C-alpha cells in the first residue's frame with residue numbers, strides 16, 4: 571500500500587454515499603482508511619459518468635480502497651485496469667457481499683458465494699495486475715466450518731484482506747451479525763479478517779478488535795452519528811486531537827458543504843439530506859438550521875443558509891447557555 575492506515579477504524583463501502591466528499595469528511599473525523607462506493611465493472615467499461623465520479627479521489631484523502639463488482643472475471647480485470655489507470659487506490663476490494671437482487675442476478679456480489687471457483691479465479695487473476703486484492707463478503711451460513719472454508723478459499727487464492735459481514739444473504743439486515751463466528755475466523759487467519767456488521771458504538775469496535783480482527787468497518791453507525799469515530803478512537807487509545815465540540819462539528823460541516831458545491835447539484839442535495847439529521851445533533855440552533863436547509867433549492871443556497879447560521883453561531887451558543895442556566899435555577 572502507498573498510504574497505510576494509521577488506525578483500524580475504517581469507513582465501509584456504501585453505495586450512493588461513500589464518494590469523495592463524504593470520505594473526506596470521515597478522514598477529517600479520523601477514520602484510518604475508506605472504501606469507495608461499489609462500482610459496477612460494466613458501468614465503468616460502458617463509460618457511465620456515475621462510475622467515473624465514484625473513482626474520483628481528493629488529494630486530502632487517506633488510504634482508499636476501490637470496490638468493484640462483477641459477475642465475470644474478464645470484465646472485472648478490464649474495469650480494474652481502467653480504474654487504476656484513471657485514479658490511485660491502495661487496494662481493490664471485490665464485492666462478494668451485496669445481496670441485492672439486481673447485483674446477484676448479474677452474477678456478482680453475494681452470488682459469488684455460490685460460485686466459489688469463479689470467486690477464486692477472480693482473485694487469482696486480479697492479483698496478477700499488481701495491486702493488493704481484498705474481498706468483502708457475507709458468511710455463507712451460521713456454521714463455523716462453512717465460514718472458515720469460504721475464507722480459506724479466498725485467502726488461498728490470494729486475498730490479502732477479507733471483510734466479513736456476519737449475516738447470511740437470506741438474513742438481509744435482519745437479526746444480528748454473528749460476531750463470534752467472525753472472531754473464530756479472525757483467530758484462524760491472523761491479520762487477514764476485517765469485521766463488519768452492527769458497529770454502532772465504540773464498544774462494538776473494541777469487541778471486533780479484541781476478537782482478533784485487523785480492522786473494523788463502520789457503516790450505518792457512521793450515518794447515524796459520524797462522531798462515533800471520535801469516541802471509538804479515544805477508547806482505543808489513539809492520539810486524537812479532534813474533539814466533538816460544536817466548533818469542530820461546525821467546521822466539519824462547513825468543509826463538507828464546500829466540497830458538495832463541487833459536485834452535481836442533485837447528488838450534493840442527496841448527500842446533504844443523508845447527513846443533515848445527524849451532523850448537528852445536540853448543537854444549539856440545530857433544528858431551526860435543519861428545517862431551513864431542508865427547504866433549500868440547491869446546494870449553493872444550502873451553503874448560504876449554513877454560513878449565516880455559522881456567523882451567528884456564538885450568539886446561538888450564548889443563548890443556549892443562558893437557557894440552560896435559567897432551567898437550572
Ligand SMILES: Cc1cc2nc3c(=O)[nH]c(=O)nc-3n(C[C@H](O)[C@H](O)[C@H](O)COP(=O)(O)O)c2cc1C
Nearest residue numbers: 582583584585607608667706766767768769789790
Ligand atoms: C446505505 C448502504 C450502502 C451499502 N453499500 C455497500 C456497497 O456498496 N458495498 C458493500 O460491500 N457493502 C455495502 N453496504 C454494506 C456495509 O458496507 C456494511 O458491511 C453493512 O452495512 C454492515 O455493517 P453495519 O451493520 O455496521 O451497517 C452498504 C450498507 C448500507 C447501509
